[in-house]
Amino acid sequence: MKRSFIGIPTVIVMLLPLICSVSVGSVNAGCIGDITGIDYGCGDTVIENCTFNEDMNCTTKYGLIIGADGITIDGNGYTITGPVEYADSEGIHNKGCNNITVKNLNIKDFCFGIYFMDANNCTIDNNTISYGVGSGIWLFTSSYNNITNNEINYGKEGHGILLSNNATNNVLKYNRILTKNGIGICVHESKENEFYHNFVCGNARGDIIVEPGYGNVGNNNTCNITANYNDTGTGTGSSPCTYSCYSGVLVLDESIKLEPIATTTTDKDKTRRDCGCVSPSGKIFGCGDVVTESCTFNCNLSCPAGHGLIIGADGIIIDGRGYVLDGVEPGTCSGLSVQRSGIYNPGHDGVVIRNLEVKNFCNGIYLKGDEVAGNFVYNNTITNCEIHHNGNNVGETATHGIKLKYVSRSTISDNRIHHNKGGGDSCEGGGNGIFLYAGDYNLIFNNTICDNTKAGIFTKMKPRYNNISYNEVKGNGQGGIILRCKCSSSFDIEHNIVTDNKGPGIYVGGPDNKLRFNTVINNRDGSIYRNDASIANGIRISREAYNTTLISNEVTGNDDADIYVREGLTATGYNNTYRTFLNFEDSVPGVECEQEVEGKRMVVWEEVIEETKQGIELPPVKVTPLMATLIVVIALAFILYGYLRKRA
Secondary structure: OOOOOOOOOOOOOHHHHHHHHHHHHHHEEEEEOOOOEEEOOEEEEOOOEEOOOEEEEEEOOEEEEOOOOOOOOOOOEEEEEEEOOOOOOEEEEEEEOOEEEEEEEEEEEEOOEEEEEEEOOOEOOEEEEEEEEEEEEEEEHHHHHHHEOEEOOOOOOOEEEEEEOOOOOEEOOOEEEEEOOOEEEEEEOOOEEEEEEOOOOOOOOOOOEEEEOOOOOOOOOOOOOOOOOOOOOOOOOOOOOOEEEEEEEOOOOOOOOOOOOOOOOOHHHHHHHOOOOOOOOOOOEOOOOOOOOOOEEOOEEEOOOOOEEEEEOOOOOOOOOOEEEEEEOOOOOOOOOOEEEEEEEEEOOOOEEEEEEEEEOEEEEEOEOOOOOOEEEEEEEEEEEEEEOOOOOOOOEEHHHHHHOOOEEEEEEEOOOOOOOOOOOOOOOOOOOOOOEEOOOOOOEEOOEEEEOOOOOOEEEOEEEEEOOOOOOOOOEEEEEEEEEEEEOOOEOOOOOOOOOOOOEEEEEEOOOOEEOEEEEEEEOOOOOOOOOHHOOEEEEEEOOOOEEEEEEEOOOOOOOOEEOOOOEEEEEOEEEEEEEEOOOOOOOOOOOOOOOOOOOOOOOOOEEEOEEOOEOOOEEEHHHHHHHHHHHHHHHHHHHHHHHOOO
């Protein structure tokens, strides 16, 4: 009898639910998996990094369930909305997974915005949360987590941030918490947590309340009502925090009086008064103003001359809320003096600049310490900003996307820095995406830096102990990551993707630097610059880069030698993938390093899937995306084989 295949599509259709159940559960619009491309929807268990591509409206008890260590949920500015029928619903549910990041997500109408239980070393950053009767963020028996830059408001009851049941050694920084009816920060039976630069005002049941627990400390917070807690700094008046609230809003300087809005103004005054960066006290900062209070943009602000905003106090937050600060035209940017900048900080510590688009200035953002006295700017943060089309390339300039001079212990993260221009081929010449001139212990991570005239990231003047990690650096005109100074030392450069730059992918000019787990591919000849920091190696070890360590880097497809080490220097390493090289070989015997690798290698890690059935949580099962795919393929093969035998 002739075999028929007419029924096979029907079998495959019947198996689709099996495929979905093995992968993640239901298929809804929402968070796209980086590895598998799976569209994680409401109630699904996420086992890989994923990024939202649209809003999610959920009728499930949980919005998303974390199911593996080490993953990132990137909301990408979208919103996840909860149901009304579950009294204990949670936007993000995490039980037992570590090293998790939840960022850039709007969460509303769940009882609990984010709930972490037995979760350590996680990051909750730049989320906006409105919640029900529970809490905005609840850490239960969870330690060593960072909660930063979140806005939590409109809780019907409960607490903005709750740390309970031995939640220890967590750090809360730069959060804005106005719950209305609850407690702002509640610490219950937990110890040794730290609070810095939080704005916690207008919470009916108290701003920072510590119930049993010791060693909970902080500074530079804004609040009025506390229990068993005081900032270590000097409070304003009788405030237990460094700064006090004025009717639930921030007043950094009691000499500043709240001014009523004028009833009649000229068009120019009206524009100035109504549009700008608005402080909680009602003060509006416009073009060229010195900002002395934290403020939030309420419009796109155009500044055709001078600086956009000038930082005038320590510990303030500039929140762009997605608006644009536009310099209109960069203008004359020549010389090495202070050129006009979108945000200019002449020496203040603890400043946060976030959620802002900056374009058409000479420098996008400029943080500057005192060059003469050698005083450094400390603990600044630039996060979730887009900085582009600043500077020009007419003559010798010193214009950059983000310019850091004498800046230490600061964080540059989650920014898009592109199409910034500059001219001149000196070490201080303009056109770099990020330019670091002296400074130690800075963290530059998770940025996209592309299509800048000069390098993606460029360092000089003896910077040390900086970390450059998880950045995508591509299409720049003089290499990707350039440690130009012969005293750029003790850097950790890790997990970056550096590709398609003109010049070297990574250039190292100083000693004792470590390069690990970087992908450095397809960097090309054609840079307009003419020095050894412009040759299209994958990794170029030059100048005085003694004792460089290379571990598990993928370095292939570059126009010049994939790994080049200047004669006389020492560079050691192992498990690197490269094809062409000069003065370097992996030190581990048996590692084949002269074979060209086709395509990009994928590292598979163990992940935890958490399933629930009839309200009872089952033990976690260790799987990987590849394992899940193989299970599906094997199951399909057996079923199809049985079907064909039966038909025969």
